[in-house]
Amino acid sequence: MDALVKSAADLDRTFEVMSRGRNDALLVPPDPFILDERTRVAESAARFKIPAMYSRREMVEAGGLMSYGVNLTEVYRTLLAGYTDKILRGAKPGDLPVVQPTKFELVINIKTAKALGLTIPPPLLLRADQIIE
Numbered sequence: 651m652d653a654l655v656k657s658a659a660d661l662d663r664t665f666e667v668m669s670r671g672r673n674d675a676l677l678v679p680p681d682p683f684i685l686d687e688r689t690r691v692a693e694s695a696a697r698f699k700i701p702a703m704y705s706r707r708e709m710v711e712a713g714g715l716m717s718y719g720v721n722l723t724e725v726y727r728t729l730l731a732g733y734t735d736k737i738l739r740g741a742k743p744g745d746l747p748v749v750q751p752t753k754f755e756l757v758i759n760i761k762t763a764k765a766l767g768l769t770i771p772p773p774l775l776l777r778a779d780q781i782i783e
Contacts, residue, residue, distance in 0.1 A: 655681075655683065655684070656683065658687065658690065661687060661690060661691065661694065662694070665694040665695070665697075665698055665700075668698065668700060669698040669700075673700055674701075675700065675701045675702065675703070676695060676700050676701070676702040676703070677702070677703050678691065678702055678703065678704045678705075678709065678714075679705070680704075680705045680706060680719070684709075685706060685708060685709070688706075688708055688709050688712040688714070689712045689713065691709065691712075691714070692709060692712045692713035692714040692762075693713060695714065695715070696713060696762060696765055696766070699766055699767075701715050701766055701768060702714055702715055703715065703716050703717065703718065704716070704717040704719070705717060705718065705719035705720075706719055706722070707719070707721065707755065707757045707780070710757045710758070710759045710762075710782060711757075711759075711782065713759065713762055714759060714762065715758070715759055715762045715763060715766065715768075716756065716757060716758045716759065717755075717756070717757045718754060718755070718756050718757075719754060719755070720751040720753070720754055720755075721753070721755050724753070725751055729749055729751075733746060755779040755780070756774075756777055756778045756779050756780075757778065757779060757780045757781075757782065758770055758774070758775065758778045758780075758781050758782070759781075759782040760781055760782065760783045761782065761783060
């Protein structure tokens, strides 16, 4: 299902529609609105028994099943601090290289997995950077 969600009502309607179809899982794209509504999204996915994967750890901390993505706090702390230091020392921003993240993290919420009746394979648990119980 492809849906444009811009309000809480859209979000509720989307989950209602998904619950009527055959949806084995949900991949939630990074989006500021979704992040703001992370608790509602996680609760809706749980209520309709839809396993969902996210790109932000905050979604899993709010009750989502799992996330795989960049730890933005770490990126801001290291990358931006380095750029700020270089600029304050006289570097021109346009001369600084474009840097992409190289570390991604996997966060799994075991409590949510159990509530969905899922068993997370041991190799995946071993790979996880954080397990929320």
